[in-house]
Amino acid sequence: MRLLVISYFSPADKITGGFRAVSFTKYFPEAGIDISLITSNSKIKDDTDMIQKYNLKTVEITRSIRIRNIGYKIKVLALLELLKLDSFLFFPDIFRFWNRRALKKCQKMLDEQKMDAILVTAPPHSSFYFAAKLAKKNNLPLILDYRDPLSGSPYMFFPPIIKQLVRRKEKKIVNEAKILVTVGEECAKLISDTLSLKDRPIQVIYNGYYEEDKLEVSVEKSNKFTISYFGHFYTLRQKGFEALARGIKLLVTKYNLSPEDIALQYAGKTSRKTLQKILDSAGIADYFNDLGLLSNETLFREISKSILNVVLIPPKTTYTLPTKIYDYAYSNSHILLIGEEGEVSKWCKKVDQQYTHAEIEPEKLTETLWKLYSEWKTGSLNYGCDFQKLKTFSRKNLAIHYAEIIKHELGS
Template sequence: MQKILIIAYYWPPAGGPGVQRWLKFVKYLRDFDIEPIVYVPENPNYPINDSSLEAEIPEGIKILKQPIFEPYKLAAIFSKKKTQRISSGIIQKRKKQSFLEKVLLWIRGNLFIPDARKYWVKPSVKFLSDFIEKEDIKTVITTGPPHSIHLIGLGLKRQKSISWITDFRDPWTTIGYHKKLKLTKSSRQKHKELEKLVLSTADKIVVTSNNTKKEFEKLTNKPIQVITNGYDGAVVKTELDKKFSIAHIGSLLTDRNPEVLWKVLGELTKENEAFKEALEVRLVGVVGKEVFASLKQHGLASFVDELGYLAHTEVLELQPKSQILLLLEINSAETRGILPGKLFEYLNAKRPILAIGPEGWEAAEIIKETDSGLGLVSNDESALKNVLLEWFELYQKGELRLNPKGIEKYSRKQLTQQLANFIRWESS
């Protein structure tokens, strides 16, 4: 088999969507005559752990680990909540930031470029240079964010005769939170220079959306392949919730707070007694304080079932039971190309998806293409109310169901075949 080296930060026992993409690729690459070797940190500072994912690591996979210096562990000393991260907690969870949080955010944005895992780059290049030589590895793949992982690939490309593929699970300088990092002009320029250097030096580039591909094509002429996230395995048949359940899976922080949805749901509970009796809003994952405040403001606090973070195995059981699956994105031009990993598991669950996000959102286009639900622009209150009433009437009749089409191309195994073909593909 052809050996490839995959360099990643997120790996089991890390939880969340960032780990699942390459865990699943690794699971299936051997089926396409590629032997993956994985390089990850020995002592990472993962914000969420999900030990259930460790069971999915294929037997016999070689996993290399080296220590990493994590500045976030030091930052936690100053935080009231030890688990809060500068990267997501301060950037997204609060509208009002303390003076200390503002200072930490400035440090995060301007002293840790491209991110706080930058201190893993030099020792990793040194360690992996010898390993690549010894194992005769010809292909190296780096996956980010964190985008400092790509700098490891850059260092190895400069030293070794390898094919280097970069995988961008999210954009770099156009990601929504980038504007909130309190970057100086020179820091902003440094990010852009590093981004262009990585894109122009890599041999091939993988992205998760067409929007990101179009964005990167302006910065490089290297081959770019869109390989989305996906779903894995068949859904276990289960009984639907008795309640008219609207479930959101994953972090729901301040910027994604769907004020218009809470407003409409609040109105419907006042106008429709049957709707009031049946409604349940189920939230799985980290939920921001502002979200709970909005729910309370619109009289929905008593309808909320807050489950917190669940293991991925539990999430897979919950999704097909829900009457409606909720997909949310920040209403911004920069987020049009963001395709949340949960979208594809939602497709596989075969429950109606209610997507609320920016105009031209690529996720909404996929939902329409597959007949999997409805995508609405964030401020379309009238359309939102109409669809909720329509789906509620179908729920009352026991007829709220759909038959999505063409979702097979998003199965993890088919996506891995695309990846294997791209690894072997040689540009003319």
């Protein structure tokens, strides 16, 4: 069996969404399914290590859309996104300008190779549109792989008429698809409710983690109550970080704690000006430690040393499960979940991960932090997860399970 896999993003783009498709190229062959991949970033073909690591034997490139790259460089697209006008001008997304070129390349691949099905992973969701055309034209089963919801997303700011059109188009494509897959139980429920799918099954295949990328480090926990956030920091998570900073300020003021007792740490890519404004506004600059950008052993050492590792869930996004959580779970963590409970808390329970939930309110965060601080001081704060249960979320195990579902559904 061979699948045509369509994924705009790849590891060459260095974003989370780029790694899901290559888990298929890497592991599906072990279950008897070969993959032909089409993606957009030409750098992947020049990286021999990446090709070998992800088993990219058959990969085709259709260049990325220049309007997006140029739009970000001259700040126009960023401004449109800020004003919520991008969804009005480019729906379902700006990546639809990739569709025509990609469709032609995909058809050429289908003409030259015998394919048994088409699997398309999104976002960008516009890829669903041309994948559905390809599947219909070539009489092939279509597998829709949602990494995020489309019309059900609370952050898709479509005008009402456009939203109705997008939802109608999405439901039509979904009804034509043979298999529906997404990355979590909450996301499956959101898609089902939005499109009124009733009893239509949606398979859940988590993003998971590459076992070979996780490093085992042996370090002692910090002798200071360190609260750490690792990962990219963007607007949707800013409210949670601001609440955490103000909550720490209330904590150190109420209980007379010094920078020798407690610290807030951050490592990742974000505007340091924005970060500094948050710290200055909260009045905790003296309690903050900027770790910069970390990777490999240094990253895992800092995660392992930290007392609390923070997961920020933006409002209305209970369906999200940040991939950083796998680093946390692998590193003997106690997770502080700030925001609404949902997929993260469900996942923590699946692997017996130690975590504490806190709402995005400084006063309530202060109470939660004091409770955790007191447990830490008395040596009663628990860390870690069940490693055997965690291993079921390795990308290899998940991909092979995914492949078995496909073979069963397609009658192979």
